[in-house]
Amino acid sequence: TIELEKAFASAMKSIARRADLKTHIEQTPALYSLLNRAAARYVTGESRSDGLAAQQRLMDKGYAVSLEYIGENTTNLQDCEDAQAELSHLISDLSTRNKAARVSFDLSHIGLLLDHELTYRHLIALAEQAKHANIELFISMEESAKTDDILAIYKRAARNYSHIGITLQAQLNRTEQDLIDLSSGTSRIRLVKGAYQEPESISIARSSILNERYLRLIEQAVEQGHLLSIATHDESIIDEVVRRGWIQSSAVEFEMLYGIRPDLSCKLNAAGHPVRIYLTYGQEWYLYLCHRIAEYPPNLFQAVLDMSAA
Numbered sequence: 001t002i003e004l005e006k007a008f009a010s011a012m013k014s015i016a017r018r019a020d021l022k023t024h025i026e027q028t029p030a031l032y033s034l035l036n037r038a039a040a041r042y043v044t045g046e047s048r049s050d051g052l053a054a055q056q057r058l059m060d061k062g063y064a065v066s067l068e069y070i071g072e073n074t075t076n077l078q079d080c081e082d083a084q085a086e087l088s089h090l091i092s093d094l095s096t097r098n099k100a101a102r103v104s105f106d107l108s109h110i111g112l113l114l115d116h117e118l119t120y121r122h123l124i125a126l127a128e129q130a131k132h133a134n135i136e137l138f139i140s141m142e143e144s145a146k147t148d149d150i151l152a153i154y155k156r157a158a159r160n161y162s163h164i165g166i167t168l169q170a171q172l173n174r175t176e177q178d179l180i181d182l183s184s185g186t187s188r189i190r191l192v193k194g195a196y197q198e199p200e201s202i203s204i205a206r207s208s209i210l211n212e213r214y215l216r217l218i219e220q221a222v223e224q225g226h227l228l229s230i231a232t233h234d235e236s237i238i239d240e241v242v243r244r245g246w247i248q249s250s251a252v253e254f255e256m257l258y259g260i261r262p263d264l265s266c267k268l269n270a271a272g273h274p275v276r277i278y279l280t281y282g283q284e285w286y287l288y289l290c291h292r293i294a295e296y297p298p299n300l301f302q303a304v305l306d307m308s309a310a
């Protein structure tokens with residue numbers, strides 16, 4: 001079953017990256033509108049104002065929010081500059097609100113595939129702007145081939161900007177050591193299982209062994225005194241975190257993706273636990289939809305149901 005799931009996930013991710021398919025969808029209004037309907041479960045809309053409106057709705061209900069402008073693996077300079085400009089506009093719009101969302105992004109959206117110095121400069125410009133607006137920035141973690149570069153850029157920036165956080169993936173065997181290496185500062189950490197198909201030599205697949213490792217990493221991060229987002233929809237892990245009393249610390253919160261297990265985030269919020277919802281917006285919603293289906297195949301059926309709903 002694991003092999004089948006891997007094959008399905010990798011097929012979905014190849015579909016997500018095919019520029020010709022994307023163009024075909026954009027040029028076929030009926031198809032575009034169908035897929036857009038399926039994506040609406042996970043993506044707030046195409047524009048910044050869609051993300052900001054959803055942020056307000058959720059904050060009114062007592063949730064904290066992260067906002068991502070969708071995009072990754074940008075390979076031309078103009079697209080990187082455009083992504084940087086959009087994130088800067090987002091920070092600027094957020095700065096006018098009393099309680100702002102956290103801003104999340106992939107370093108490969110703002111230049112990682114082109115030039116590390118450019119990426120660093122982009123990150124610092126955003127960090128400087130966000131610092132004055134009292135807004136937190138968070139860097140997502142991408143596939144393992146990029147982990148060293150992402151961590152190096154993060155660590156360099158975090159020396160001067162403590163309001164930048166980093167995402168770590170429990171599925172990677174290296175993560176325990178990466179966490180130890182971050183112990184000298186009080187970094188902000190988001191712990192996820194990991195969304196990428198990685199070789200068995202460097203990772204472990206979804207399993208009870210991975211869940212045990214996830215819990216050990218939470219314990220390690222709490223002991224190291226980090227601000228920690230426990231970013232999972234796995235109810236068995238969430239129950240265990242509550243049972244062990246970790247969530248009572250003001251430094252720890254749950255974080256879940258918009259549209260995934262809203263029943264669970266609602267239950268945790270109603271019980272008074274700190275819950276952050278991760279919102280996305282942007283024209284690349286098709287990519288994001290494919291990722292959500294890849295990581296959880298039953299979402300394909302959900303997408304068909306959403307498309308057929310009037």
Ligand code: FAD
Nearest residue numbers: 140141167192193194195231232233234255256257278296
């Ligand atoms: P799983 O074991 O995958 O799922 C547990 C249960 O959750 C499932 O049985 C199901 O009930 C539910 N569930 C999980 N996924 C879905 C879904 N797509 N649709 C419906 N139900 C689902 N990954 C990265 O590699 N890098 C990142 O930077 C990153 N950032 C993230 C930020 C946040 C806030 C979150 C919540 C996740 C992020 N992820 C990231 C994705 C993460 O790595 C996992 O792929 C994703 O969270 C699913 O894993 P899980 O922990 O929920 O556990």
